Amino acid sequence: MKARGKAIKYGDNVDTDVIIPARYLNTSEPEELADHCMEDLDPGFRTRVSKGDIIVAGKNFGCGSSREHAPIAIKASGISCVIAETFARIFYRNTINIGLPILECQEAAKEIEDGDDISVDFESGVIENLTSGKKYDAVAFPQFMRQLIAADGLIGYIRERVAGEAGEKQG
Amino acid sequence: MGMTMTQKILARHAGLESVKPGELVMVKVDMVLGNDITTPVAVKEFRKIGAKRVFDVNRIAIVPDHFTPNKDIKSAEQVKFIRDFAREMGIVNFFDVGQMGVEHALLPEKGLVVPGDVVIGADSHTCTYGALGAFSTGVGSTDMAAAMATGEAWFKVPEAIKFVLKGKPSRWVSGKDVILHIIGKIGVDGALYKSMEFCGEGVKELSVDDRFTIANMAVEAGAKNGIFPVDEKTLEYVKNHSQKPWEVFSADEDAGYAEVYEIDLSSIKPTVAFPHLPENTRTIDEAGDVKIHQVVIGSCTNGRLEDLKIAAKILKGRKVHPDVRCIIIPATQKIWKQAMEEGLFHIFIDAGAVVSTPTCGPCLGGYMGILASGERAVATTNRNFVGRMGHPESEVYLASPAVAAASAVAGRIASPDEIQQGR
Ligand code: SF4
Numbered sequence: 001m002k003a004r005g006k007a008i009k010y011g012d013n014v015d016t017d018v019i020i021p022a023r024y025l026n027t028s029e030p031e032e033l034a035d036h037c038m039e040d041l042d043p044g045f046r047t048r049v050s051k052g053d054i055i056v057a058g059k060n061f062g063c064g065s066s067r068e069h070a071p072i073a074i075k076a077s078g079i080s081c082v083i084a085e086t087f088a089r090i091f092y093r094n095t096i097n098i099g100l101p102i103l104e105c106q107e108a109a110k111e112i113e114d115g116d117d118i119s120v121d122f123e124s125g126v127i128e129n130l131t132s133g134k135k136y137d138a139v140a141f142p143q144f145m146r147q148l149i150a151a152d153g154l155i156g157y158i159r160e161r162v163a164g165e166a167g168e169k170q171g
Numbered sequence: 172m173g174m175t176m177t178q179k180i181l182a183r184h185a186g187l188e189s190v191k192p193g194e195l196v197m198v199k200v201d202m203v204l205g206n207d208i209t210t211p212v213a214v215k216e217f218r219k220i221g222a223k224r225v226f227d228v229n230r231i232a233i234v235p236d237h238f239t240p241n242k243d244i245k246s247a248e249q250v251k252f253i254r255d256f257a258r259e260m261g262i263v264n265f266f267d268v269g270q271m272g273v274e275h276a277l278l279p280e281k282g283l284v285v286p287g288d289v290v291i292g293a294d295s296h297t298c299t300y301g302a303l304g305a306f307s308t309g310v311g312s313t314d315m316a317a318a319m320a321t322g323e324a325w326f327k328v329p330e331a332i333k334f335v336l337k338g339k340p341s342r343w344v345s346g347k348d349v350i351l352h353i354i355g356k357i358g359v360d361g362a363l364y365k366s367m368e369f370c371g372e373g374v375k376e377l378s379v380d381d382r383f384t385i386a387n388m389a390v391e392a393g394a395k396n397g398i399f400p401v402d403e404k405t406l407e408y409v410k411n412h413s414q415k416p417w418e419v420f421s422a423d424e425d426a427g428y429a430e431v432y433e434i435d436l437s438s439i440k441p442t443v444a445f446p447h448l449p450e451n452t453r454t455i456d457e458a459g460d461v462k463i464h465q466v467v468i469g470s471c472t473n474g475r476l477e478d479l480k481i482a483a484k485i486l487k488g489r490k491v492h493p494d495v496r497c498i499i500i501p502a503t504q505k506i507w508k509q510a511m512e513e514g515l516f517h518i519f520i521d522a523g524a525v526v527s528t529p530t531c532g533p534c535l536g537g538y539m540g541i542l543a544s545g546e547r548a549v550a551t552t553n554r555n556f557v558g559r560m561g562h563p564e565s566e567v568y569l570a571s572p573a574v575a576a577a578s579a580v581a582g583r584i585a586s587p588d589e590i591q592q593g594r
Contacts, residue, residue: 013359013360013448015554015556015557017535017536017554017556017557017558017559018556018557018558021536021558022208022237022535022536022537022559023536023537025208025237025238026238026242026243026245026246026249027245027249028211028212028215028249040557040558040563041557059360060359060360060363060393063359063360063393064295064554064556065294065295065535065554066209066292066293066294066295066297066309066310066311067208067209067311068209068212068293068311068312068313069208069212072212086360086363088360088363088393089363089364089393089395090295090309090310090311090390093310093311093314094310094311094313094314097311097313097314097317098311098313142195144195144325145195153313154313154314154317154325155216155219155220155313155316155317158220158317158320158321159219159220159221161321162220162221162222162320162321163221
């Protein structure tokens with residue numbers, strides 16, 4: 001699996017309140033959430049994002065509220081991947097659970113500039129900046145998380161288990 | 172090497188003798204929590220699993236508290252959706268308007284969390300219950316859905332940072348000042364992925380309410396959980412609130428910690444977090460002249476009875492500054508009733524404050540006190556991010572109930588001492 005798109009760059013501590021402000025949380029429809037994604041930090045985000053684009057940010061991306069609406073809004077905006085120096089922990093698990101790929105890579109997060117053309121190979125964890133020609137190795141996911149991603153997130157993983165148990169009972 | 176308190180609780184719930192930091196474990200959960208924002212997403216995911224029932228009708232708590240009593244049609248639809256789900260599944264702990272309160276004040280009060288429990292909640296401040304010696308942490312809606320079906324959740328076993336508390340806090344210094352002081356010191360990612368374990372002689376100087384406030388804001392330092400040892404005060408609280416059996420875990424002598432901090436409670440001053448991060452702390456004497464327009468006293472951080480009593484002590488016989496709207500929100504129905512019975516509402520209303528029914532309301536910029544552009548609020552809540560309480564160009568200053576009440580009187584950020592001395 002690969003992603004390719006232009007980098008949209010942000011700083012440290014991008015919190016879930018600016019990713020999707022609470023005033024829009026009276027819905028959980030992905031398209032409606034995407035309409036307001038990043039609104040309080042970057043009002044131009046909606047118009048400049050194109051499908052496949054990659055958010056590149058600093059430390060502690062996704063800190064604050066546990067709202068899954070935040071990764072859902074980012075995913076529904078067409079973002080294919082988020083690269084950051086570090087992620088806040090609830091955001092991290094939410095992205096794995098909903099299937100939005102993320103990568104931690106300090107060097108890449110620091111050096112990639114807004115608008116650079118970026119490609120990411122999720123299997124190898126290699127990030128390539130096609131604008132500068134530089135390559136980076138990101139931290140790969142542990143086995144268990146790769147299983148979750150392979151099962152299309154946590155729900156797919158649990159569904160397989162629930163179906164398995166029902167089968168056992170019948171048989 | 173020995174285990175930390177958190178590691179021991181996780182090992183027990185994973186059915187393992189021991190666990191190590193970094194290990195991925197599946198654990199059984201004692202309670203699964205959701206609110207009116209996160210539960211609708213969880214219910215949709217739960218349906219996708221294809222499970223017919225929830226794992227245990229007694230071990231799920233659903234608390235519509237963010238936009239309730241419902242502020243608009245969309246939020247009413249969301250609550251209707253989860254109310255229908257709770258009825259269909261026979262979920263016992265569904266707390267509707269009339270029973271409800273801000274979730275993290277409500278669950279311990281209802282006796283749903285006891286020492287040694289593992290609690291997950293689709294709300295980041297689920298870490299609050301660490302005050303009672305439980306492992307509790309915020310997760311997303313998908314995790315909530317999976318746990319409602321299976322009674323389990325996956326975790327990476329965290330490392331811990333140890334905070335050794337000593338000394339006694341001085342007058343007007345509360346749990347809020349302690350945690351703001353710590354976040355100011357270690358930063359909003361200072362405990363990222365880790366546990367914050369509090370220990371030391373100073374713990375006994377903190378009330379259970381103080382401990383709830385401190386554990387509540389562990390997530391503001393990026394932590395997975397915050398946890399306190401179980402002592403007499405904890406057990407007294409638990410006996411007064413719960414029928415559930417509990418188990419006391421304590422850290423091994425030789426447990427490993429990533430870092431150790433010593434915190435002298437007696438040296439902490441009333442502390443305020445300036446916009447737009449909880450780590451931007453200043454002591455009250457460094458705050459300068461900051462004019463304010465609103466004060467909010469409430470939330471899962473500081474909406475408990477002790478908080479309201481402190482605010483009343485300062486507001487008694489005084490008036491809220493004419494340029495300030497002062498909004499007081501008892502966190503639960505029970506706290507509301509106690510505050511009423513103790514006569515606190517007379518004090519608040521005579522001072523020119525308003526008292527609201529329990530709700531998260533303004534804490535997350537929902538309703539009941541939204542800020543216009545350029546407005547500033549002192550709030551006893553836990554986050555001061557851009558736009559958190561309203562317009563992206565408004566500002567939130569986080570403080571204790573004492574500082575918030577004093578600021579309401581002064582019309583600017585002020586110390587309780589200053590108000591009491593009539594300056
Ligand atoms: S009071 Fe504020 S921080 Fe606490 S649960 Fe409600 S919205 Fe979240």
